Amino acid sequence: MSDTIDISIYNLALGFLLMAFPIVGFIYFRVKIIKDTLIAILRMIVQLSLIAVYLEYIFEWNNAWINSVWVIAMVMVGASTTIKRVGLHYRYFLLPFFIAGFTSIFIIDAFFFGLVIDLEYVFDARYFIPISGMVIGNALNHNIVGISHYFDKLDKEQDLYYFLLVNGSSKKKALEPFISASFQKALNPLIATMSVIGLISLPGMMTGQILGGSSPLVAIKYQILIMLAVFVGSTLNLMICILLANRQIFDSYGSIKPSILKKTK
CATH class of the missing domain: 1.10.287 (Helix Hairpins)
Incomplete structure (x- = not known):
């Protein structure tokens, strides 16, 4: 070609x-x-x-340390951007969101580069940086939607949360409606996108590889892996963000801390 x-x-x-x-x-x-x-x-x-x-x-x-620092910087930017766009307090949520982003990308990269693609050099910049960037960037978008919805719903429907607690529900059970709604809000667009790939849309990575001279079959296989990585990475990131955020939102008795839940202007 x-x-x-x-x-x-x-x-x-x-x-x-x-x-x-x-x-x-x-x-x-x-x-x-x-x-x-x-x-x-x-x-x-x-x-x-x-x-x-x-x-x-x-x-x-193509240095492992330099490439890793670059990806970690992307994770930090993603965490701080999420906090800024949702309107949360950096003091309480920067570290939890960074840990969530780092953990999710570590799992995704270790699995796909080390096991699925089976790279001889896992930190190869041609794969490590752009694919990590795609996963982090997509997770950022879905995180903003999911976390914003979670905080808004928890703030506006505190009575429902306390009602469920008073009526014998555990904290986990009382939070299920809020967490479920946030996941649906965040991930429904991604699920819809995956369902029409190839029918309506040709994703950017696949198109880029084809334009760059790769076989369409090779490009499609990479695109399938990327979509799986994006979905799993976005889900893991949001899941860990919510779990760690809950440690800041609630006190030891399960009561909501109004000063932390309230968004910044």
Whole structure:
């Protein structure tokens, strides 16, 4: 197969003309996210440009320690971003969310790189960094939805929680409706995405591999593994986040600490 067609800076700039459609829509419907959108796009351009330069050296060095530090930094950014977007207190939740992210990515990477793909060098930058990044990035999105829903529901429906406790339910049993709702809210979009892959959507990694010259069959096998890794990683991350967050939310008697549950402005 031929090499992937390069995109000139001029043609890349042309791609940004598509942004006219959402911006005009935002203006028409008075949706006040134009500034946030433009800032996000600018950050994306700067960050990806820096990453492109940095990864050239990362891939060349291919050092286990450097690659691990890079992934740990991604986990930390994911944890802090979740806290910021949900509106929680860094003091109480940064360490628990970091532990959740680190534990989930450690399990996923050890299983898929060491057992399934059976890499000779588990920390190979070509696999270790991009696949870990995809798992962490997807877990971040679902974490924000799930944790935000969990805190909102627990805050607004405290009476239900205490009602279940008073009527003989254990703390675990009383929290089941809240945890179940948060998992459904967070993971339903991912489940829907998996159910239509190949029918409606062709995922980014698979498309990228095909454009890069890989066999479609090889690309599909990797995409299946990636979707499994993303789903398991997102589920584990959210699960551990909630379990560790509960240690901060409740006192030793099972009562909710209002000062911790309340979100920051």
